[in-house]
Amino acid sequence: MTAVAIDGPAGAGKSTAARAAAKRLGYIYVDTGAMYRAVGVRMLALGISPKESGRVEEALKGLSVSLRFTEEGQRVLLNGEDVTGLIRTPEASRAASDFSALPCVRSFLLGLQQDLAKTNSVVMDGRDVGTVVLPWAQVKIFLTASPEERARRRHQELLEKGEAPSYEEILSDMLARDYQDSHREIAPLRPASDAVLLDSTGLTLDEVVERIVGLVRKKEA
Numbered sequence: 001m002t003a004v005a006i007d008g009p010a011g012a013g014k015s016t017a018a019r020a021a022a023k024r025l026g027y028i029y030v031d032t033g034a035m036y037r038a039v040g041v042r043m044l045a046l047g048i049s050p051k052e053s054g055r056v057e058e059a060l061k062g063l064s065v066s067l068r069f070t071e072e073g074q075r076v077l078l079n080g081e082d083v084t085g086l087i088r089t090p091e092a093s094r095a096a097s098d099f100s101a102l103p104c105v106r107s108f109l110l111g112l113q114q115d116l117a118k119t120n121s122v123v124m125d126g127r128d129v130g131t132v133v134l135p136w137a138q139v140k141i142f143l144t145a146s147p148e149e150r151a152r153r154r155h156q157e158l159l160e161k162g163e164a165p166s167y168e169e170i171l172s173d174m175l176a177r178d179y180q181d182s183h184r185e186i187a188p189l190r191p192a193s194d195a196v197l198l199d200s201t202g203l204t205l206d207e208v209v210e211r212i213v214g215l216v217r218k219k220e221a
């Protein structure tokens with residue numbers, strides 16, 4: 001099995017690049033952020049706050065998160081129900097970041113993430129894949145881009161979907177989430193000591209994918 005770990009801040013283009021690289025390599029693409037989003041959305045629906053770690057722990061007991069891999073990409077299932085379409089809202093982003101700081105939430109998802117990489121070659125993206133989930137990954141990449149570029153791309157994406165939050169709102173949400181994800185006690189966002197740093201500012205998607213696939217091919221040689 002080969003594992004490629006891609007970590008980095010929100011909006012660096014991880015998921016688009018990881019999905020395309022996985023397709024080129026014939027690996028499965030695992031979006032760990034989607035799992036945190038699914039948990040966050042469920043906690044919001046149950047009216048639980050991230051401050052109530054006891055209630056979160058209790059709620060996790062009745063929860064199953066699973067992934068289904070289709071030609072069109074990864075689907076996220078919450079207790080068997082497909083929630084893929086519900087997890088991309090700004091509220092879900094915030095909830096994912098808030099609840100992901102809790103140790104019980106992280107350990108709930110860790111085993112599932114590790115199991116996927118034991119039985120499949122994967123490109124997995126997130127915040128702690130190279131440092132905590134798959135420290136043995138053969139290729140680790142820390143993908144960044146300037147905050148302005150990241151916010152500009154996310155703004156464009158949302159406009160194309162017909163949604164229109166302001167650029168300033170996206171930038172400030174993104175910076176707040178990055179701060180929270182990098183400063184939490186457990187599994188904070190940071191590059192693994194053996195990660196290759198890749199700044200995608202000014203690069204096209206194809207160039208980023210080419211770099212990722214090139215690093216994998218070099219390892220295989």
Ligand code: DC
Nearest residue numbers: 032033034036096097100126127128
């Ligand atoms: O990649 P994303 O934007 O979908 O992730 C949403 C949130 O989930 C992110 O702000 C922090 C959390 N997350 C995490 O803590 N660890 C991961 N491996 C992936 C995501």
